[in-house]
Amino acid sequence: MYRDSKRMIRISATLALPAFLLVAGSAFAHSESGVTGGLVSGLLHPVLGFDHLVAMVAVGLWGAQLEKPAIWLLPITFPMVMAVGALVGLAGLPMPGVEYGIAASAIVLGAAVAGDFKPPLALAAIVVAAFGVFHGHAHGSEIPQAANPLAYGVGFVLSTGLLHLSGILIGLLLKWPWGSIVVRACGVVVAGVGAIALATTTGLLA
């Protein structure tokens, strides 16, 4: 029965796909404008900041090291808390030390991965969530300038999620004994990038 139902859905999907392809045309007539620009700028925002990028990957790496349920709980917690940070940024409320917070997130998460630190799940979630606010604020403060705010939001959330996924995929190496060393080495790199970002922000590094 279950198999028949699944087959029905598969057949429906197969039938629906050509219909979807047939109707797909250039959607120029719509009232929503700037979608492409907003989406692209949102997608690029977390990637172009190297400290953002490595910290996001580190969330996935740490989740992979902590295994279930952290492997899905951390990447699910992060975007939701990040959205709250984005709202704070969007509202124009200043958050002191955003850049320090982002750099610190890379250092702390990188160190946790490098040291294979396994705290209780709640503590790991709190750490990740706390840093999510800083990352969200940095993304959210750019929303008013976006070509399409909703598309920008979709872009930066997708990009963040895919970076978490990259970390989780690298974490698959943990299946092998040498994989653990590679993952921990990635943690060292992440912490190093965070340290450089912090030094640059404080003016220690020109």
Added chain:
Amino acid sequence: MKKLLLVIPGLVIAGPAAAHSVSARFGEIYSGMLHPVTTLVHLVPWIAMGLLAGCLGPKEARRALVGFPASVAAGALVAPMLPELPWVSFVNMCSFIALGVLVVVSRGISSTLFWTCLVVFGVSHGYANNDALLVGWGLARYVLGLTIAAYVVITLVSAVSTQLLGGQGWGRVAIRAVGSWIVAIGVVFSGYTLMAL
């Protein structure tokens, strides 16, 4: 040989194909199809609805293939008879967060809750997709296109969702992660919209 002889007269008498059915009064159908799928305000919650339908199992997903397009069609057909309801856009805004949260939870959701969301959000999105300039057959063609779009989105996404859940444990993790993304997008979008008021 006989077949070839039959084909030749066919080719000789063939006139212009008139393949651009947009100019042959089918434009409203295409317009109805494209309106929701080219607007993230509608597309993202519809994807969430499809994921949720798949999470509840093939039986509910199969029913949703009929229920969701029907709700959207009902909303679009009722809209011209109603005055402008500004709060509908607020309901649609809530649909991001509500459906996203339900996808994150994904297990143990009652059928009643799912169907309430499906009908309420289906009708509200259908209402918001209404084209006030159309009446009569033009409106009917537009609603037909809209209904097809709803069917296509819910079918494709619920099929993917069902397929993912039928495999390894990673499927549910992936669906929950996408649910959290939808919640995050909803929070940002709602915040932006409310602050812009």
